[in-house]
Amino acid sequence: MKPARFDYYSPSSRDEALELLGQYGDDAKILAGGQSLMPMMNMRLVRPKVVIDINRIAGLSHITPRRDGGLAVGAMTRQRELERSALVLETAPLLSLAIPYIGHFQIRNRGTVGGSLAHSDPAAEIPAVCLTLDTEFELASSGGERTVKAEDFFLNHLTTALEPVELLTEIRIPQTVGNWRWGFQEVCRRDGDFALVGAATMLHLDDKGICLEARITTFGAGGTPMRMDAAEEYLSGSSVNADDRSEAARLVSDALDPISDIHASAKYRQDVGGVMVRRALEQALLAQALPFNEGEDAA
Amino acid sequence: MTTERNIRLTVNGKAYESLVPVRMTLVDFLRGELDLTGTHVGCEHGVCGACTILVDGSATRSCLMLAVQADGANLMTVEGLADGPELHPLQRAFQRNHALQCGFCTPGLLMTAYEFLRDTSNPTEEQVREGISGNICRCTGYAPIVQAILDVSQEAG
Ligand SMILES: Cc1cc2nc3c(=O)[nH]c(=O)nc-3n(C[C@H](O)[C@H](O)[C@H](O)COP(=O)(O)OP(=O)(O)OC[C@H]3O[C@@H](n4cnc5c(N)ncnc54)[C@H](O)[C@@H]3O)c2cc1C
Ligand code: FES
Ligand code: FES
Numbered sequence: 001m002k003p004a005r006f007d008y009y010s011p012s013s014r015d016e017a018l019e020l021l022g023q024y025g026d027d028a029k030i031l032a033g034g035q036s037l038m039p040m041m042n043m044r045l046v047r048p049k050v051v052i053d054i055n056r057i058a059g060l061s062h063i064t065p066r067r068d069g070g071l072a073v074g075a076m077t078r079q080r081e082l083e084r085s086a087l088v089l090e091t092a093p094l095l096s097l098a099i100p101y102i103g104h105f106q107i108r109n110r111g112t113v114g115g116s117l118a119h120s121d122p123a124a125e126i127p128a129v130c131l132t133l134d135t136e137f138e139l140a141s142s143g144g145e146r147t148v149k150a151e152d153f154f155l156n157h158l159t160t161a162l163e164p165v166e167l168l169t170e171i172r173i174p175q176t177v178g179n180w181r182w183g184f185q186e187v188c189r190r191d192g193d194f195a196l197v198g199a200a201t202m203l204h205l206d207d208k209g210i211c212l213e214a215r216i217t218t219f220g221a222g223g224t225p226m227r228m229d230a231a232e233e234y235l236s237g238s239s240v241n242a243d244d245r246s247e248a249a250r251l252v253s254d255a256l257d258p259i260s261d262i263h264a265s266a267k268y269r270q271d272v273g274g275v276m277v278r279r280a281l282e283q284a285l286l287a288q289a290l291p292f293n294e295g296e297d298a299a
Numbered sequence: 300m301t302t303e304r305n306i307r308l309t310v311n312g313k314a315y316e317s318l319v320p321v322r323m324t325l326v327d328f329l330r331g332e333l334d335l336t337g338t339h340v341g342c343e344h345g346v347c348g349a350c351t352i353l354v355d356g357s358a359t360r361s362c363l364m365l366a367v368q369a370d371g372a373n374l375m376t377v378e379g380l381a382d383g384p385e386l387h388p389l390q391r392a393f394q395r396n397h398a399l400q401c402g403f404c405t406p407g408l409l410m411t412a413y414e415f416l417r418d419t420s421n422p423t424e425e426q427v428r429e430g431i432s433g434n435i436c437r438c439t440g441y442a443p444i445v446q447a448i449l450d451v452s453q454e455a456g
Binding site: 001002003004005006007009010031034035039042043051053055080103104106109110192 | 301302304320321322323324327343344345348351357358359360362363364365367368411414415429430432433
């Protein structure tokens with residue numbers, strides 16, 4: 001038997017799960033898609049005393065439009081469902097662009113949006129996208145609910161604002177109004193691997209093509225995904241021409257202070273982080289380069 | 300204490316009921332308890348794809364699921380592909396194209412290809428390569444596997 005001994009609960013309601021979490025706290029682990037937790041348990045890198053399986057709770061898996069025009073996504077929504085959702089493509093195409101980069105389709109069949117956020121691997125795609133989209137998270141405990149902004153959620157390597165007694169229940173993606181463009185780029189050794197480094201960008205353009213707001217996030221280049229403030233400020237008010245894009249890439253490389261590991265050196269991540277931003281900006285400007293837009297035209 | 304649980308599930312159309320330790324993975328249950336050893340187990344952390352089976356129709360790593368989580372589920376393993384002595388078109392295409400040597404990766408690749416072809420009609424070679432990118436084969440160099448899957452899609456379409 002691979003995992004160490006544990007007690008197993010499969011609550012059928014959210015309240016029951018929150019009660020168990022309140023009771024066991026630090027000794028318990030939530031089991032969502034299992035695509036990160038199970039490998040760690042099989043290798044005995046984690047040995048929870050209690051496993052709380054939330055797969056049988058109704059009402060944690062949904063993709064619903066919100067009254068304010070945004071989107072609410074249940075924490076247990078499988079990554080594969082997001083990948084296939086027309087609603088996500090319409091409201092938050094950045095997410096549709098990023099999801100296919102997660103592992104392989106068999107992993108996405110099971111892996112959940114909430115699991116990816118709670119696990120918070122520094123090279124993971126969903127946390128980077130949520131930070132770029134200015135997403136909010138609903139966290140629940142038996143004491144009540146609170147809402148945390150993405151910028152306050154990711155604290156450090158595999159560490160989030162979630163307390164041991166809290167369950168991530170929903171993510172809320174605000175609506176974007178006007179002419180927004182999207183870009184997502186990452187580099188990895190083999191298809192499906194975690195990114196060595198990557199970038200997500202959103203550009204809000206006026207009708208003359210001047211940038212009203214730029215959002216730039218890098219991931220895999222620090223303990224958490226990071227918004228690149230200097231480059232964002234530099235681009236707003238510009239026409240995001242080739243020189244602007246190169247300067248933004250330079251500002252990003254300057255701002256990064258990544259680590260070296262067996263996968264890549266710090267210098268590589270720093271340089272290529274800038275290149276990923278430049279390419280993501282190019283991709284955002286050339287909307288026709290987005291495969292999903294092509295699909296829509298054809299339909 | 301909940302260290303054992305009774306589960307009921309369907310595997311390849313047949314109903315089973317069993318008392319399982321909660322920490323037993325689904326792949327160990329299939330192989331060790333149900334004697335369905337067609338599903339292989341390699342890395343046990345989701346990377347190699349050898350243990351891929353269909354859980355309620357979706358290709359899933361059975362090393363990353365607990366057996367208790369399959370309570371009530373409908374599973375299909377490689378043993379469910381053939382119809383008696385009659386091989387499934389995918390199995391015939393693998394045989395014809397020499398898409399296996401040691402055969403270790405084959406069950407996982409067949410189940411992956413099963414879902415892939417169900418969801419993707421007339422795939423390009425590029426799409427097939429992407430589709431099987433989560434399954435590692437140390438023998439064939441992949442080219443015959445890609446060819447076998449393309450063969451079946453052409454037969455079907
Ligand atoms: C071969 C392979 C390749 C992969 N490649 C990538 C990749 O390229 N990019 C990527 O981002 N990921 C990758 N993953 C990981 C995958 O995306 C996981 O699905 C994800 O990291 C965790 O989601 P999960 O639903 O499987 O969560 P689980 O593994 O079930 O849980 C992960 C952690 O989050 C906690 N948790 C889960 N849900 C909640 C919740 N609602 N509230 C509070 N805590 C919760 C758990 O307790 C656990 O600590 C890969 C995995 C594998 C096996
Ligand atoms: S044994 Fe399950 S993926 Fe390798
Ligand atoms: S045939 Fe030997 S691993 Fe694929």
